[in-house]
Amino acid sequence: MTNEGVKLPRVTNRKIADIFNEIADLLDIDGDNPFKVRAYRNAARTILGYPREMADLVEEGFDLTTLRGIGKELAKKITEIVRTGKLVYLEKLKKTHPPQLEELLKIPGLGPGRVRLLHELLRINSLEDLENALREGKLKKVPGFGPKLIAKIENGIQTRRYEAHRFKLSEALPVAEWIVKILKKTKGAIHVEIAGSLRRRKETVHDIDLVAACEEINDTMVYFLNLPKIQKIVMKGTTRSTILLENGMSVDLRVVSTESFGATLHHFTGSKAHNITLRKMAVEKGMKINEYGIWQGKKRIGGDKEEDIYNLFGMQYIEPEMRENRGEIALAQDHQLPTLITRADIKGDLHIHTTYSDGLASIEEMALQAKRLGYEYIAITDHTEHLKVAHGMDEKRARKQLEEIDVLNEKLDGITILKAAEIDILEDGSLDMPDSILEALDLTVCSVHTRFNLSLRKQTERILKAMENPHFTILAHPTGRLIGLREPYDIDMEAVMRQAKARGCILELNAQPDRLDLNDIHSKMAKEMGIRIAISTDAHSLNDLELMRYGIWQARRGWIEKADVINTLPLTALQKLFREMKG
DNA sequence: GCCGTTTTCGGCCCGACTGTTTTCAGTCG
Numbered sequence: 001m002t003n004e005g006v007k008l009p010r011v012t013n014r015k016i017a018d019i020f021n022e023i024a025d026l027l028d029i030d031g032d033n034p035f036k037v038r039a040y041r042n043a044a045r046t047i048l049g050y051p052r053e054m055a056d057l058v059e060e061g062f063d064l065t066t067l068r069g070i071g072k073e074l075a076k077k078i079t080e081i082v083r084t085g086k087l088v089y090l091e092k093l094k095k096t097h098p099p100q101l102e103e104l105l106k107i108p109g110l111g112p113g114r115v116r117l118l119h120e121l122l123r124i125n126s127l128e129d130l131e132n133a134l135r136e137g138k139l140k141k142v143p144g145f146g147p148k149l150i151a152k153i154e155n156g157i158q159t160r161r162y163e164a165h166r167f168k169l170s171e172a173l174p175v176a177e178w179i180v181k182i183l184k185k186t187k188g189a190i191h192v193e194i195a196g197s198l199r200r201r202k203e204t205v206h207d208i209d210l211v212a213a214c215e216e217i218n219d220t221m222v223y224f225l226n227l228p229k230i231q232k233i234v235m236k237g238t239t240r241s242t243i244l245l246e247n248g249m250s251v252d253l254r255v256v257s258t259e260s261f262g263a264t265l266h267h268f269t270g271s272k273a274h275n276i277t278l279r280k281m282a283v284e285k286g287m288k289i290n291e292y293g294i295w296q297g298k299k300r301i302g303g304d305k306e307e308d309i310y311n312l313f314g315m316q317y318i319e320p321e322m323r324e325n326r327g328e329i330a331l332a333q334d335h336q337l338p339t340l341i342t343r344a345d346i347k348g349d350l351h352i353h354t355t356y357s358d359g360l361a362s363i364e365e366m367a368l369q370a371k372r373l374g375y376e377y378i379a380i381t382d383h384t385e386h387l388k389v390a391h392g393m394d395e396k397r398a399r400k401q402l403e404e405i406d407v408l409n410e411k412l413d414g415i416t417i418l419k420a421a422e423i424d425i426l427e428d429g430s431l432d433m434p435d436s437i438l439e440a441l442d443l444t445v446c447s448v449h450t451r452f453n454l455s456l457r458k459q460t461e462r463i464l465k466a467m468e469n470p471h472f473t474i475l476a477h478p479t480g481r482l483i484g485l486r487e488p489y490d491i492d493m494e495a496v497m498r499q500a501k502a503r504g505c506i507l508e509l510n511a512q513p514d515r516l517d518l519n520d521i522h523s524k525m526a527k528e529m530g531i532r533i534a535i536s537t538d539a540h541s542l543n544d545l546e547l548m549r550y551g552i553w554q555a556r557r558g559w560i561e562k563a564d565v566i567n568t569l570p571l572t573a574l575q576k577l578f579r580e581m582k583g
Numbered sequence: 584g585c586c587g588t589t590t591t592c593g594g595c596c597c598g599a600c601t602g603t604t605t606t607c608a609g610t611c612g
Contacts, residue, residue: 035595039584071585109601111610146603196612209612235611240599252612254599267597272612279596284589290597 010055011082013047019087020044020074025102026093028112029119042069045273045325047078051525056494058082068325098125108156109149117142131157166204167249168483170513170550173198175249176208179227183210183253188218190258195268200320201553203483203516207250209268213261224253260292263303267291273325274318281313281329321556326524328559340556341535343549345568348377351422351445351476351508351536352545356401357382357391360541363401363417364408369542371415376571379418380405381445386424386432393421398437416571418442422476427451429465431472438471443578445508445536447476448489456490463491464499470583474534475500477510477517484514493522500531504581506566509558511537511551512544523558534566 024040027033046069047054057064059082064075081087103126104115118124121142122133134154139145176194183192189212193199196209214220225233225241234242234250242252256264267275268291279289288295293303294312302308310317315332319340322328331337352366353359359366363380370378382401383392393401398421405417422445424432431438431446438444446466454462466472478496479488500507507526509518518526518533526533535551537544555565562568566577 033584036584038595042585065585069585073584109610113609144603144608148602152601207612235600237600242600268612270612272596276596283596288597292598 010053011085013050013054016054016078016081017044017048019081019090020047020077022102023087023090023093025105025112026097029097029101029105029116031112031116039069039071039074042273043074046070051521051528053494054078055082100126103127104130107153109152110156114144117144127157166206166484168204168513169198169201169516169553172205172208172249175245175247176210176251179208179210179224179251182227183212183220183224186218186220186223188215189220190214191261192220193265195254195265196252196270199269200271200323201557203513203519203554207252210251210253211261211265211268212253212255213258213264214255216257218255221253221255254291256292259300259304262305262308263289263293264291266306266309269306269320269323271324274323274329277325277329278309278313285312287312319556321553322559324520324557338559338561341552341560341562341565341568343552345562345565346375346535346548346552347570348375348379348418348567348574349537349539349545349548350379350418350420350443350474350534350567351381351510351538352378353382353422353538353540354380356380356393356397357387357422358540363404364412365542366539366545367408367412367415367417369545371412373545373548375415377416377418377574379420379443379445381420381422383449384421384423384432386426387449392424392432395434395437398433402437402440418575420445420473422447424449425462425466427454427462429462429468431466431469435471438469441471442575443473443581444471445474445476446472448480452480452486452489454489456492459490460492460495463496467496467499467503467505472503472505473578473581474506474508474536476508476536477512477515477538478507478522479517479519481517482514483516488517493525497526497529497531500526501529505531507531507533509533509535509551509555509560511535511547511549511554513547513550516550516554518554518558520554520557523555523560527558527560527564532564532566533560536567 020040021044024037028037046067058079064070064078065072077087077089101115101119104110122138124130124133133139139150176198180192180194183189191213193211195211197205198208212220221238221241225236225243229246231244231246234244239256240254242250244250254264254268282289289309293300294308302312307317310332313333316335316337318328318332349370354361354363354366367378385392385394402419405419409417419441420443421433421441425446425448426432479491481488507518509523523533535555537547539545566574569577
């Protein structure tokens with residue numbers, strides 16, 4: 001095999017963004033030009049959201065200043081970080097600041113202004129200093145620090161780990177839906193909707209944002225503040241309140257009049273970067289967008305519906321999942337937005353486990369459940385021998401399964417069971433199943449389950465080699481990450497995608513809420529490279545089959561359309577595709 | 584520090600809520 005495209009460990013976009021955010025924190029504490037601070041944060045966001053690695057762009061001599069929010073200075077800094085692994089400017093800044101000062105910014109109630117004040121007046125340089133000062137009652141002497149703020153800071157120190165926690169989409173969404181259902185029944189409530197990153201279906205969310213349109217006389221806010229399972233009321237107002245639930249989730253509710261609902265929903269759906277871009281565009285037209293509507297001078301000219309905002313610029317409506325300022329606004333202006341995939345486009349599920357390995361239901365039960373969901377086909381993909389913990393199948397049991405599938409296909413109407421397996425990619429890149437079985441399968445779903453800690457080079461070579469196997473169909477959960485639990489393993493995703501493109505392999509978007517792998521950025525990248533994906537649930541039980549919606553949402557965040565996804569194909573077309581892939 | 588049919592200066596999204604103060608700065612989203 002060839003090593004072409006496999007690179008040595010390199011600076012990731014995450015690292016560059018972290019450096020820029022750290023600079024922003026330090027400048028902020030210094031009281032430097034707030035717009036300069038914002039420029040660093042904007043650039044960090046642009047870099048994090050960019051589908052390609054800055055390291056590669058630098059290598060290719062790409063002009064970084066063409067990226068939004070990256071000018072001459074920041075392009076130079078990115079290049080320096082990529083080339084040297086560090087940034088002299090940050091090193092210098094760090095020298096003039098106590099090393100743990102930024103930690104203080106994470107305490108609720110402490111922003112750059114107050115951190116600066118504490119540093120200057122009380123020489124507080126760390127969390128420890130802050131705790132000592134609190135104990136000694138020194139904070140009372142600082143102007144602007146009253147009893148309530150001090151209590152908030154004390155409280156914040158204790159719970160800061162809790163506050164920093166992010167929740168998976170699948171954890172937050174049911175809670176939000178539960179609250180929406182309650183609030184919709186309150187007197188005077190006309191609309192109640194989920195907003196924020198939850199509405200954009202981000203894989204993890206920091207809190208739950210809700211927006212309600214109510215009549216002037218309503219008891220929506222009162223009910224909100226009296227929901228069961230409230231740990232504490234963080235903030236209470238007539239139009240806006242925040243509660244903290246017992247499970248640690250923070251929930252915001254905004255109550256507005258019906259005529260403002262569209263503007264408010266849009267405002268609190270975000271993303272921030274998306275909204276800022278639209279607001280700037282409004283300003284250029286001599287108008288203003290705020291959370292209450294669209295304004296020309298003092299005159300309100302729209303905002304009842306979200307569509308008003310997009311109509312203002314003659315652009316297409318942008319679905320919440322796309323509102324990340326990753327180029328969607330320009331596309332909407334040109335009326336070139338993709339038609340995002342929907343759950344209804346899905347005709348089958350290509351990653352399903354049964355009792356043959358670590359699944360909980362039989363092949364037949366899974367097939368019948370899939371039929372109830374309206375599918376035409378499923379692929380049964382039990383684990384292979386190497387994966388002992390999942391009771392992987394040896395050759396004998398694999399053969400038995402194939403026979404059972406033949407029998408079931410004879411017996412069942414309206415659903416077709418495809419023969420497959422989730423085949424371990426071994427450390428040397430070989431597939432954990434003899435060719436004699438591979439040949440009998442309609443497709444293979446291949447994945448890494450061991451040796452997650454190989455070097456970037458070895459892990460990438462392992463996968464590239466596996467893809468050379470003519471029986472390789474789909475690369476399952478391509479980065480192996482478990483959200484909040486396990487980092488993705490080190491692979492050169494661009495090299496993997498180039499190989500997938502060259503070999504005609506499919507990449508999976510695994511719909512398990514703790515995987516969602518490919519992520520949004522990788523999905524978009526695959527689409528741009530012309531690689532098709534399979535959105536699959538990796539179901540281990542009957543209920544798991546309904547996780548498809550999480551995969552669909554992630555795909556929509558990656559701008560994926562029906563045509564990009566192979567399991568939107570009708571059965572005959574899909575079978576034809578698999579036959580062609582086998583050559 | 585970025586950006587540009589108001590291009591190389593002078594803008595930069597915008598408002599609610601809190602706490603502390605008495606008119607506002609800081610924080611937050």
